[in-house]
Amino acid sequence: xxxxxxxxxxxSVQEGDSAVIKCTYSDSASNYFPWYKQELGKRPQLIIDxxxxxxxxxxxxxxxxxxxxxxxxSLHITETQPEDSAVYFCxxxxxxxxxxxxxxxxxxxxxxx
Amino acid sequence: xxxxxxWPATLVQPVGSPLSLECTVEGTSxxxxxxxxxxxxxxxxxxxxxxxxxxxxxxxxxxxSASRPQDRQFILSSKKLLLSDSGFYLCAWxxxxxxxxxxxxxxxxx
Numbered sequence: 001x002x003x004x005x006x007x008x009x010x011x012s013v014q015e016g017d018s019a020v021i022k023c024t025y026s027d028s029a030s031n032y033f034p035w036y037k038q039e040l041g042k043r044p045q046l047i048i049d050x051x052x053x054x055x056x057x058x059x060x061x062x063x064x065x066x067x068x069x070x071x072x073x074s075l076h077i078t079e080t081q082p083e084d085s086a087v088y089f090c091x092x093x094x095x096x097x098x099x100x101x102x103x104x105x106x107x108x109x110x111x112x113x
Numbered sequence: 114x115x116x117x118x119x120w121p122a123t124l125v126q127p128v129g130s131p132l133s134l135e136c137t138v139e140g141t142s143x144x145x146x147x148x149x150x151x152x153x154x155x156x157x158x159x160x161x162x163x164x165x166x167x168x169x170x171x172x173x174x175x176x177x178s179a180s181r182p183q184d185r186q187f188i189l190s191s192k193k194l195l196l197s198d199s200g201f202y203l204c205a206w207x208x209x210x211x212x213x214x215x216x217x218x219x220x221x222x223x
Binding site: 032034036042043044045046049051089091093100101102103104105106 | 157159162170172203213214215216
């Protein structure tokens with residue numbers, strides 16, 4: 001079945017720096033790749049996603065890139081702010097009925113001011 | 114707009130007791146519904162998903178079960194809880210690719 005690897009597990013940056021989180025997936029049939037942000041004690045929130053027919057997508061300070069050949073995708077956060085501190089999860093669809101997602105283990109991002 | 118509800122928000126149950134967690138969605142029809150579990154400091158594990166009433170797919174064999182008695186209602190149950198069932202249980206709904214999570218139920222098995 002699908003397997004999603006995510007790294008690094010923790011990431012510490014200074015305010016204003018960029019942060020990059022990378023994920024790889026195993027199932028070449030996967031075609032949908034969302035990213036979620038989870039603040040402490042709260043539900044994961046969908047922040048950006050990308051589909052397999054697109055190589056890059058941007059939304060203000062965040063962007064996601066996808067390399068289908070290498071089966072990896074990345075989240076880029078520019079001009080980081082303390083409120084970006086959270087756990088970030090990548091996921092990939094296993095392409096069955098209902099589009100169930102398989103998640104990476106998460107990256108804890110800490111932005112210090 | 115769509116809203117997803119879960120209850121209870123927190124629950125403390127002894128080992129061996131039964132469990133029933135409920136999830137309902139408003140503002141949409143025939144959603145795909147999902148149950149995930151998140152152990153403390155860990156990732157999200159898909160437990161069950163449903164594409165329609167009475168249709169349940171299980172991802173991980175365990176002492177949990179799920180039911181979908183109505184279009185927008187998804188229930189997670191157990192007959193006898195184990196210590197290892199402690200965690201943050203998240204219901205999610207989706208139509209198409211995107212999934213949106215409910216507020217979650219924090220379960221502690223003592």
